[in-house]
Amino acid sequence: MNVQISIGLLLPFLGTSLGSAMVFVLRRQISENLQKALTGSAAGVMVAASFWSLLDPALEGAEKLGRLSFIPAAIGFLVGIGFLLLLDCIIPHMHMDKMVDGPRSTLKRTTKLILAVTLHNIPEGMAVGVVYAGWLAGESSVSLAAAFTLALGIALQNFPEGAIVSMPLRAEGMSKMKTFWYGVLSGIVEPIAGLITLVAATTVISILPYMLAFAAGAMFYVVVEELIPEMSEGKHSNIGTVAFSLGFVLMMVLDVALG
Numbered sequence: 272m273n274v275q276i277s278i279g280l281l282l283p284f285l286g287t288s289l290g291s292a293m294v295f296v297l298r299r300q301i302s303e304n305l306q307k308a309l310t311g312s313a314a315g316v317m318v319a320a321s322f323w324s325l326l327d328p329a330l331e332g333a334e335k336l337g338r339l340s341f342i343p344a345a346i347g348f349l350v351g352i353g354f355l356l357l358l359d360c361i362i363p364h365m366h367m368d369k370m371v372d373g374p375r376s377t378l379k380r381t382t383k384l385i386l387a388v389t390l391h392n393i394p395e396g397m398a399v400g401v402v403y404a405g406w407l408a409g410e411s412s413v414s415l416a417a418a419f420t421l422a423l424g425i426a427l428q429n430f431p432e433g434a435i436v437s438m439p440l441r442a443e444g445m446s447k448m449k450t451f452w453y454g455v456l457s458g459i460v461e462p463i464a465g466l467i468t469l470v471a472a473t474t475v476i477s478i479l480p481y482m483l484a485f486a487a488g489a490m491f492y493v494v495v496e497e498l499i500p501e502m503s504e505g506k507h508s509n510i511g512t513v514a515f516s517l518g519f520v521l522m523m524v525l526d527v528a529l530g
Contacts, residue, residue, distance in 0.1 A: 290433020
C-alpha cells in the first residue's frame with residue numbers, strides 16, 4: 272500500500288492513542304469545564320471536515336448530473352445517518368459523561384464506554400478511507416493534501432477523545448497502563464474501517480460521491496447525538512460553544528490552506 276495512504280489511515284488512530292496516554296500526565300479526573308472544551312472542539316472539527324472534506328467533494332464529483340448533482344450527496348448523507356442510527360440501536364452503549372452513573376459493575380461500564388467511543392470512530396475511519404479513495408480514483412475535487420488534511424484534523428480531534436476515554440477509567444481505580452490500552456483499543460477500528468472503505472470505494476468508482484456523503488452523514492450523527500448534548504449539558508455550556516467554534520475554524524483553515 273502507498274506509504275502516504277498508510278500514514279493517513281493511521282493518523283487518527285495515533286491521535287486517539289496519544290490522547291489516551293494523557294492518563295500518565297493528568298490527574299485521575301478531567302474537570303467538567305475541560306471536558307466540555309474538549310468535546311466542543313472535537314464536534315467543531317468534525318462538522319467542518321464533514322462539509323469541506325466530504326460533502327463539498329461529493330457535490331463536485333456529481334456535477335455531471337447538472338441540477339440533480341445534489342442527489343448522491345443527499346442520499347449518501349441520509350443513509351450515513353441511518354447507518355449510525357442502526358448501530359446505535361444494535362450496539363448498547365452509554366454517553367461518555369454518564370460513565371459512572373448507576374450500580375452497574377465496573378466491567379459493564381468499561382465495556383459500554385469502549386463501545387460508545389468505537390461507535391464514534393467508525394465514521395471517522397470511513398471518512399479518511401473514502402477521501403483517499405477519491406484521490407486514487409483521480410477525482411479533481413479530492414487532492415492528496417486534502418486527504419491528509421482530513422486525516423490530520425480527525426487525529427487532532429481524537430486526541431481529546433482519547434483522554435476522555437482513559438481518564439474516567441482511571442478515576443474508577445484502574446491502573447494507568449490498563450486504561451491507556453483501553454483507550455488505544457477504542458481507536459483500532461479507525462484504520463480498519465478506513466481500509467475497508469478505501470477498497471470498497473476504489474472498486475466501484477461510480478459510488479464515490481455517495482460514499483463521501485455517507486461518511487459525512489455518519490459523522491454528523493455522532494456530533495448531533497453525542498458530542499453537542501455533552502458539551503451543552505449543565506453550567507457553563509458556553510465553554511463548549513466557544514470550543515466548537517474554534518475547532519470548526521481550525522479545521523476550515525487547515526482544509527482551505529492545505530487542501
